[in-house]
Amino acid sequence: MTEFFGVSVQALSGQLMIGAINGAFYAMLSLGLAIIFGLLNIINFAHGAQYMMGAFCAWLLLNFLGMNYWIALVLTPLIVGASGMLIERYLLRHIQQLDHVYGLLLTFGAALLIEGAFRQLFGAAGLPYATPALLQGGHHLGFMYLPTYRAWVFIFSLVVCGATWLMIEKTKLGSYLRAATENPTLVQAFGVRVPRMMMLTYGFGVALAALGGVLAAPIYQVSPMMGTSTIIVVFAVVVIGGMGSIGGAIFSGFALGLAEGLTKVFYPQASSTVIFVIMALVLLVKPAGLFGRTA
Amino acid sequence: MHQTLRQNAQLIIAALMLLIGLAAPFIGLYPIFMMKALCFALLASAFNLLFGYGGLLSFGHASFFGTAAYVTGYTMKYWGISPEIGILLGTLAAAALGVVFGWLSIRRQGIYFAMVTLALAQMLYFFYLQADGFTGGEDGIQAIPRGHLFGLINLDQPLAMYYTVLAICGGGFALIYRVVHSPFGQVLKAIRENEPRAISLGYRVERIKLLVFVLSAALAGLAGATKTLVFQLATLNDVNWSVSGDVILMTLVGGVGTLFGPIVGAFVLVIITTYLAGFGSWVTMIEGTIFIICVMSFRRGLCGWLADRFQTASPVLSESEPLVATDAAKAGFRRTLSTPSIPLKDASLHE
Numbered sequence: 001m002t003e004f005f006g007v008s009v010q011a012l013s014g015q016l017m018i019g020a021i022n023g024a025f026y027a028m029l030s031l032g033l034a035i036i037f038g039l040l041n042i043i044n045f046a047h048g049a050q051y052m053m054g055a056f057c058a059w060l061l062l063n064f065l066g067m068n069y070w071i072a073l074v075l076t077p078l079i080v081g082a083s084g085m086l087i088e089r090y091l092l093r094h095i096q097q098l099d100h101v102y103g104l105l106l107t108f109g110a111a112l113l114i115e116g117a118f119r120q121l122f123g124a125a126g127l128p129y130a131t132p133a134l135l136q137g138g139h140h141l142g143f144m145y146l147p148t149y150r151a152w153v154f155i156f157s158l159v160v161c162g163a164t165w166l167m168i169e170k171t172k173l174g175s176y177l178r179a180a181t182e183n184p185t186l187v188q189a190f191g192v193r194v195p196r197m198m199m200l201t202y203g204f205g206v207a208l209a210a211l212g213g214v215l216a217a218p219i220y221q222v223s224p225m226m227g228t229s230t231i232i233v234v235f236a237v238v239v240i241g242g243m244g245s246i247g248g249a250i251f252s253g254f255a256l257g258l259a260e261g262l263t264k265v266f267y268p269q270a271s272s273t274v275i276f277v278i279m280a281l282v283l284l285v286k287p288a289g290l291f292g293r294t295a
Numbered sequence: 296m297h298q299t300l301r302q303n304a305q306l307i308i309a310a311l312m313l314l315i316g317l318a319a320p321f322i323g324l325y326p327i328f329m330m331k332a333l334c335f336a337l338l339a340s341a342f343n344l345l346f347g348y349g350g351l352l353s354f355g356h357a358s359f360f361g362t363a364a365y366v367t368g369y370t371m372k373y374w375g376i377s378p379e380i381g382i383l384l385g386t387l388a389a390a391a392l393g394v395v396f397g398w399l400s401i402r403r404q405g406i407y408f409a410m411v412t413l414a415l416a417q418m419l420y421f422f423y424l425q426a427d428g429f430t431g432g433e434d435g436i437q438a439i440p441r442g443h444l445f446g447l448i449n450l451d452q453p454l455a456m457y458y459t460v461l462a463i464c465g466g467g468f469a470l471i472y473r474v475v476h477s478p479f480g481q482v483l484k485a486i487r488e489n490e491p492r493a494i495s496l497g498y499r500v501e502r503i504k505l506l507v508f509v510l511s512a513a514l515a516g517l518a519g520a521t522k523t524l525v526f527q528l529a530t531l532n533d534v535n536w537s538v539s540g541d542v543i544l545m546t547l548v549g550g551v552g553t554l555f556g557p558i559v560g561a562f563v564l565v566i567i568t569t570y571l572a573g574f575g576s577w578v579t580m581i582e583g584t585i586f587i588i589c590v591m592s593f594r595r596g597l598c599g600w601l602a603d604r605f606q607t608a609s610p611v612l613s614e615s616e617p618l619v620a621t622d623a624a625k626a627g628f629r630r631t632l633s634t635p636s637i638p639l640k641d642a643s644l645h646e
Binding site for chain 1: 352399400402403405406407409410411413414415417418421422424425536540543547575576577578579580581582583584585586587589590591594
């Protein structure tokens, strides 16, 4: 058995794999937050609740309508994204002109409401969601065992993050989006319907969170509390990456997942706090975050 | 002239509140309920000092509340020290933590500040979860003796305990009143309204923000230490982020940036959670709904709303600075990232 700093390669690579999977979720969630923040200037506190809604939506589709994982993967982001658009249209839009903290507080209230409702309906215990048949099993890579589903989650989220990045940086739609982030009044004057774009953007960010939820359902148990614990870590990730950049959100998401995995190998006690410690260190050196523009 | 009249009105209300507080055990108000509400009122007032007057939305006040609760509980139970020293130690610990957290978090502004405080508080939560030699882990510190205040007054007597809590919280409120009405309080409001201008006027904004952060942390700690004495219990619930959320809700319901708002809001919320406790998750849903209603259409809270009512009768009685934009501003286009396209009258919390 090969060893690496006194830790077996098997244990190390296993934790790194878990870290990469967690990082994939952090990246998708912080990407959604970054997109919403870019155009709406709102820190979407309900993001964790919407991630949880994604997992539950997949579970409900399977158990009540018999729709399998693959259908859920397409339908869930649409359904939860649409619910997000309703929140934007009927709540967030009316407080746009106020200070940003009110957006944070409103979405915090929405998160409490959503999580309370799901806890009331489904109880606090986790519900199992079976791994889809096509992705069951795994491969022996010689130094570690890689479950197929986890590999799929990692690659799929990389593709989603990459596609989102390309869409925002390289397409016409993305350039409208970036322009509206800089100066909505001017973009509106050119005939772009900025309020509608804001609604769609919020919906898209929420859909990303819901997609993360569907991906997470077979790995973690589907539970009303799954969003709360994740979102606070994602906030720390966002602070580390810096809100200004889409790339920063993706990079820091994956990197911090890996950092968390590594900590689990070398100093397990600190694994739940390591991201917050890194956040404190980054704040000391670069208050705007690693990729952030100074406000 | 305005200033004095308003201060007089505030003093009259404060005196009335104090009278109710003093008479509470004799007019049938349940002492434990009153003490719980008083502790949360002090916590909410401490939070409001930071958010309402300083414009800094802290999502991490549970960490100061909980830290003081643990320190007071631990020292009183295992070192056997008297309650006044225990409370002092708890408050000092919260203040020391406030120095560290404040120093880190005031590097970012606005919503970033909120996220940083939340993340730091969560870090501390995980730390306390594992440091079970000190915190008792999932069990917490239980059966903390109340002891004798100054070695004389037996706090196991309900009346003595109640009046001690009333005195501590009353002292806390008085201090907040003094701070808000001091030159320091005026500078604080100036920073909230327009930070760049305050900097250009020569104020050392960073230092002032840190000072108010530490002050708020210490007062939150005082509330936590007192709570430990009342319930003889310090648990992970005290450091959980849901406490921070409750405190924000109390302040919103009562009125952000009003002197009595957090006190009123704390009583309202403690009534809700005490009497609806049997409904389980419905309480969370109700809280969420109240949050949304307050942010959407009731931003001045109960006290702000009352002040507005009074204002129509006699204009001098109102709190002068609302934290929200006016209707005229609402009619305009949404605020952009860098520049407000329309002049917002007291547009609040500028970054």
